[in-house]
Amino acid sequence: xxxxxxxxxxxxxxxxxxxxxxxxxxxxxxxxxxxxxxxxxxxxxxxxxxxxxxxxxxxxxxxxxxxxxxxxxxxxxxxxxxxxxxxxxxxxxxxxxxxxxxxxxxxxxxxxxxxxxxxxxxxxxxxxxxxxxxxxxxxxxxxxxxxxxxxxxxxxxxxxxxxxxxxxxxxxxxxxxxxxxxxxxxxxxxxxxxxxxxxxxxxxxxxxxxxxxxxxxxxxxxxxxx
Amino acid sequence: xxxxxxxxxxxxxxxxxxxxxxxxxxxxxxxxxxxxxxxxxxxxxxxxxxxxxxxxxxxxxxxxxxxxxxxxxxxxxxxxxxxxxxxxxxxxxxxxxxxxxxxxxxxxxxxxxxxxxxxxxxxxxxxxxxxxxxxxxxxxxxxxxxxxxxxxxxxxxxxxxxxxxxxxxxxxxxxxxxxxxxxxxxxxxxxxxxxxxxxxxxxxxxxxxxxxxxxxxxxxxxxxxx
Numbered sequence: 001x002x003x004x005x006x007x008x009x010x011x012x013x014x015x016x017x018x019x020x021x022x023x024x025x026x027x028x029x030x031x032x033x034x035x036x037x038x039x040x041x042x043x044x045x046x047x048x049x050x051x052x053x054x055x056x057x058x059x060x061x062x063x064x065x066x067x068x069x070x071x072x073x074x075x076x077x078x079x080x081x082x083x084x085x086x087x088x089x090x091x092x093x094x095x096x097x098x099x100x101x102x103x104x105x106x107x108x109x110x111x112x113x114x115x116x117x118x119x120x121x122x123x124x125x126x127x128x129x130x131x132x133x134x135x136x137x138x139x140x141x142x143x144x145x146x147x148x149x150x151x152x153x154x155x156x157x158x159x160x161x162x163x164x165x166x167x168x169x170x171x172x173x174x175x176x177x178x179x180x181x182x183x184x185x186x187x188x189x190x191x192x193x194x195x196x197x198x199x200x201x202x203x204x205x206x207x208x209x210x211x212x213x214x215x216x217x218x219x220x221x222x223x224x225x226x
Numbered sequence: 227x228x229x230x231x232x233x234x235x236x237x238x239x240x241x242x243x244x245x246x247x248x249x250x251x252x253x254x255x256x257x258x259x260x261x262x263x264x265x266x267x268x269x270x271x272x273x274x275x276x277x278x279x280x281x282x283x284x285x286x287x288x289x290x291x292x293x294x295x296x297x298x299x300x301x302x303x304x305x306x307x308x309x310x311x312x313x314x315x316x317x318x319x320x321x322x323x324x325x326x327x328x329x330x331x332x333x334x335x336x337x338x339x340x341x342x343x344x345x346x347x348x349x350x351x352x353x354x355x356x357x358x359x360x361x362x363x364x365x366x367x368x369x370x371x372x373x374x375x376x377x378x379x380x381x382x383x384x385x386x387x388x389x390x391x392x393x394x395x396x397x398x399x400x401x402x403x404x405x406x407x408x409x410x411x412x413x414x415x416x417x418x419x420x421x422x423x424x425x426x427x428x429x430x431x432x433x434x435x436x437x438x439x440x441x442x443x444x445x446x447x448x449x450x451x452x
Contacts, residue, residue, distance in 0.1 A: 088316035088318075089315055090314035090315060092314075092395075092399050092400040092404070092406075093313075093314060093319035093320055093404070094319055095398070096326070096387065096398060097319075097322045098391075099387040099390035099391035100322070100326060100387040100391075103386045104386070104387060160330070161325045161329050162325070164325035164329050165321050165322045165324075165325035165326075169321075172321070173318050173319075174318040178318070178319070180318075
């Protein structure tokens with residue numbers, strides 16, 4: 001039974017960059033499940049009509065169609081209970097880390113890299129992306145990321161809760177990674193795939209954690225085209 | 227078998243205000259465990275020598291002595307598995323919310339209320355507290371909280387992950403509170419007991435959540451002297 005994951009990509013279908021799709025991609029690898037990546041682009045709404053949804057990730061697992069990354073993680077734990085757990089039977093406990101990632105981490109990263117995204121998109125997606133994001137920000141994407149090197153210290157300071165949570169532990173999940181790690185790591189993969197900007201100082205504990213995450217599953221994340 | 231909880235208090239022993247002690251106090255109530263509150267003050271180090279520790283909370287449960295609020299929660303789940311769970315068998319998943327509370331929430335609250343604390347302390351504790359905190363901040367406590375009304379909007383903005391995590395749910399734990407809720411709520415009880423400053427706008431979802439927390443266990447937190 002083939003598992004298919006619809007993932008946002010750039011012109012290159014291997015260049016998957018959505019932070020939410022990365023959560024599902026890492027979750028599937030954590031479960032040891034092989035999957036077929038189905039490239040999807042912003043303007044391919046029609047391709048998701050079968051799921052009655054307009055965003056990725058979308059997981060198709062046999063007869064089941066699951067949308068939203070968190071629900072995909074819950075589905076994987078329920079459908080494959082013998083494989084290593086993602087949410088350890090306590091899904092609610094992972095919502096706060098998701099809320100922090102969505103509001104603090106993603107907003108911080110977007111403000112540093114959003115102007116790098118159009119270059120990785122094909123023509124139709126680029127027009128859609130630039131128009132929709134410039135409308136959201138009320139300024140050009142170049143203006144959003146202007147002076148980004150000067151804002152790196154503030155971004156790095158905003159990671160204090162993450163740094164603090166990693167004290168004395170290799171992963172947010174403890175000795176081994178779990179869905180909390182994948183939730184946060186998705187943001188860093190988004191930045192890594194679309195932008196040359198180095199978000200982290202080399203001596204930051206968050207940097208060491210990111211290296212460990214890049215090494216997981218035979219270096220799956222590290223091997224993704226940038 | 228009596229359970230005793232050593233808790234930080236002001237001149238009034240019922241005026242317990244440590245955010246970390248509040249985590250343990252709510253955790254005990256969640257478990258339905260009666261306990262004896264043992265008042266402790268900053269300058270009573272000798273009274274904790276038996277625990278080989280210098281901070282509260284300290285829990286004494288029969289022969290067991292447990293220090294640090296997180297380890298107290300783990301102990302309660304392990305020792306009383308039939309009572310409602312605090313950590314749902316996934317303690318690691320609660321560390322990030324603790325890290326955010328310790329670094330973002332507590333730092334924000336301290337900057338708004340720390341100058342109100344000396345007035346609730348007895349003389350010996352007041353001298354210790356003012357000297358140690360002024361040294362930490364490098365300024366007077368009045369200077370730390372100066373202009374606090376003007377800084378309320380930034381504090382409230384910093385609660386965005388909490389607001390986001392509470393979307394569509396009554397508690398961080400979902401339909402019922404769990405240790406994630408108690409972790410965050412401790413910070414709000416600290417502020418409530420020591421300061422007249424209203425931290426939250428009345429129409430904030432965090433305010434509604436705090437009201438629900440104040441109502442738990444027969445209004446235990448709400449009844450605490452302010």
